[in-house]
Amino acid sequence: MxxxxxxxxxxxxxxxxxxxxxxxxxxxxxxxxxxxxxxxxxxxxxxxxxxxxxxxxxxxxxxxxxxxxxxxxxxxxxxxxxxxxxxxxxxxxxxxxxxxxxxxxxxxxxxxxxxxxxxxxxxxxxxxxxxxxFTQYTASARFHPATQRVKAIIDSGELGNVKSIVAEFAVPSILSSLFFLKDDIRFRYDLGGGCTMDMGVYPLAAIRYLTGSESTAPKVRTATALGQPATTRIDRGMHAAFEFPSSVTGETYADFAMPGWGPFGLIPRMPKLSVKVALEGGDIEYYNYPLAGSYHWIKVKPRKGRARTEKAYKHPDGTGDASWTTYRYQLEAFVDKVRGRTPQYWTDPQTTVLQMECVEGMYAAAGMPPRIRSTYTTPVI
The missing domain is CATH 3.40.50.720 (NAD(P)-binding Rossmann-like Domain)
Structure with missing residues (x-):
């Protein structure tokens, strides 16, 4: 290739x-x-x-x-x-x-x-x-050194096996109103809209990658669509619970517009941007994974021993730059692949296909219709 x-x-x-x-x-x-x-x-x-x-x-x-x-x-x-x-x-x-x-x-x-x-x-x-x-709003911090550092800590066995993982990507309604117009394509069923198809793919990708489960699709145990899915066929947000083949449990939460709290819901909530991993010997919290290139921290809290905070803006071999966003790391990997070089990180086709299977499973478990299918007729392969 x-x-x-x-x-x-x-x-x-x-x-x-x-x-x-x-x-x-x-x-x-x-x-x-x-x-x-x-x-x-x-x-x-x-x-x-x-x-x-x-x-x-x-x-x-x-x-x-x-x-x-x-x-x-x-x-x-x-x-x-x-x-x-x-x-x-x-x-x-x-x-x-x-x-x-x-x-x-x-x-x-x-x-x-x-x-x-x-x-x-x-x-x-x-x-x-x-x-x-997982980027500066969209897409996969897998390419960012911080996400790969979290994966390395988990894989090292320092804190034992993973027991559960929770990933969230949600913004308050007052903030989303600044970015999303009422006629935004994200809110149109005929254009494949819905939170799970947009922000929801990031926490899903995060729990799959960090648990080493990208080669298999976790079982969707429950899913709850937020907003007015029955009338609009669009999920404003989605809560979902998963079970991986290793018996690890996972949860994701994504929301275009979290309601406020307090009197009449007027007090906006803070954005939810963390991945939290519970392991046998301690916990890891990775904050701001969708925006890791701008700012993040990784808190490692062993049951025994001192807690520490880490950051990672470059790969261990020095590849990259502190100014690079996750988009920039993604572009680096893509060009390397096209040129026939070995990327720092790559997503194989099966991982991407299984991601879509999970998305379909979330909509089904939430009692929502599948996203609209393309009418394009493909060549015989």
């Missing part, structure tokens, strides 16, 4: 998305092997403004713009930042056009769609990565 493209990899963005600057445009500025060369946006005015604002050399706009970008022979990699319901179709189309793909989470709206994506990528000899990096 290595790329023989001389010079930097040229990225094209599908969608003039708000996540683009954090997830790709800013990280690309510090990567000598990456150039963001084009953007496609169906709204001409928005696409032109986006390109000018971010210094993107070329733009495609109008109804056929996405396919025009895929047909561009100068583009090596496509970053899919479209609404969830379009991820499957345009990831498949990008692969069919011979492009490597970095696709925003979730990779698709169903596990069977994810399987088709990876099957086509393997057939074409291309790299696909779901951008779930």
């Amino acid at each position: 290595s790329s023989t493209v001389p010079g930097p990899l040229r990225f094209g963005l599908l969608g003039a998305a708000r996540i683009g600057p954090d997830a790709l445009l800013t990280p690309a500025k510090s990567h000598s092997e990456v150039v963001v060369d084009a953007v496609a946006c169906r709204d001409p005015a928005r696409g032109i403004k986006y390109a000018r604002t971010h210094g993107i050399r070329r733009h495609y706009t109008g109804p056929g713009c996405y396919q025009q970008l895929l047909d561009d022979s100068e583009i090596d990699v496509v970053y899919v930042a479209l609404p969830n319901a379009l991820h499957f179709e345009w990831t498949m189309r990008a692969l069919e056009a011979g492009k490597h793909v970095l696709v925003e989470k979730p990779i698709a709206d169903a596990a069977h769609e994810a399987r088709q994506i990876f099957a086509l990528a393997e057939k074409k000899g291309l790299v696909v990565l779901e951008a779930i990096h």
